[in-house]
Amino acid sequence: MLTEAQKQQYQRDGFIVIPGFKSAGEIATLRARAAEIVNDFDPTTQSGIFSTIEQEKTTDDYFLGSDNTVRCFFEEEAFGADGQLKQAKSLSINKIGHAMHDLDPAFRAFTADARLEELARELGLSDPKVWQSMYIFKQPGIGGEVRWHQDATYFDTDPVSVTTFWFALEDATLENGCMWAEPGGHRGPMRERFLRNGDDVRMEKLSDMAWPDNSTAVPLECKAGSLVCFHGLLPHYSAPNRSAVSRHAYTLHVTDGATSYSPQNWIQRDDKLPARGFL
Numbered sequence: 528m529l530t531e532a533q534k535q536q537y538q539r540d541g542f543i544v545i546p547g548f549k550s551a552g553e554i555a556t557l558r559a560r561a562a563e564i565v566n567d568f569d570p571t572t573q574s575g576i577f578s579t580i581e582q583e584k585t586t587d588d589y590f591l592g593s594d595n596t597v598r599c600f601f602e603e604e605a606f607g608a609d610g611q612l613k614q615a616k617s618l619s620i621n622k623i624g625h626a627m628h629d630l631d632p633a634f635r636a637f638t639a640d641a642r643l644e645e646l647a648r649e650l651g652l653s654d655p656k657v658w659q660s661m662y663i664f665k666q667p668g669i670g671g672e673v674r675w676h677q678d679a680t681y682f683d684t685d686p687v688s689v690t691t692f693w694f695a696l697e698d699a700t701l702e703n704g705c706m707w708a709e710p711g712g713h714r715g716p717m718r719e720r721f722l723r724n725g726d727d728v729r730m731e732k733l734s735d736m737a738w739p740d741n742s743t744a745v746p747l748e749c750k751a752g753s754l755v756c757f758h759g760l761l762p763h764y765s766a767p768n769r770s771a772v773s774r775h776a777y778t779l780h781v782t783d784g785a786t787s788y789s790p791q792n793w794i795q796r797d798d799k800l801p802a803r804g805f806l
Contacts (some may be wrong), residue, residue: 541713654784670768679759689759
């Protein structure tokens with residue numbers, strides 16, 4: 528799957544961008560299914576807002592209960608002062624999460640790609656296990672910032688193995704809030720760990736090392752169909768989307784089954800719904 532140059536880049540920078548990994552037809556199918564899920568979502572029953580700012584304070588039962596099911600989350604800026612949506616529901620959803628890759632046929636079909644299994648192994652995952660899926664909308668005008676973080680914070684293994692597979696379903700640009708990453712930042716320490724014990728969550732600080740800024744980070748602009756793979760310790764973020772166009776993406780968080788998965792990670796699986804690979 529990867530050239531020697533790509534393997535060296537991944538080791539050096541902590542990420543690679545692979546253009547044209549998914550076809551326009553595959554993207555259209557996934558986007559149509561996401562639109563159906565949002566259309567069927569009734570926020571009057573139960574709903575939540577997703578934010579990465581002070582996450583331990585904004586995590587609630589609705590979020591924790593999304594670990595092994597499929598739920599919709601609103602953008603922080605979706606509501607007006609009167610508590611009503613400022614725009615259509617379809618333009619108000621931040622993301623869908625977190626187990627579509629196992630529970631929804633369309634998302635499973637997109638995820639069950641033999642090329643991803645091969646790619647994961649080439650990136651060092653001897654026994655890939657997919658723990659989480661998210662469909663991210665990054666809505667026009669109100670798409671929220673995702674603060675600087677490392678994905679290993681939420682998927683702690685010993686040794687660190689979590690690897691992110693991020694699919695651009697629309698062009699990701701500076702204008703609509705593309706990701707930024709710090710090349711080589713994956714060689715630094717894990718700064719935080721998100722711990723769950725039952726319904727109690729907290730963010731444990733592990734390092735005082737400062738987060739990067741735009742002087743050392745680079746934008747990961749890419750075309751629809753591109754796949755971005757990055758190491759779990761790679762610092763990354765995305766700015767708010769103030770443009771008139773959305774930035775849809777689908778992302779998977781994958782660990783190596785040969786490593787020890789922390790019992791305090793927020794997503795756990797049992798024999799009823801075991802974590803499985805791409806195939």
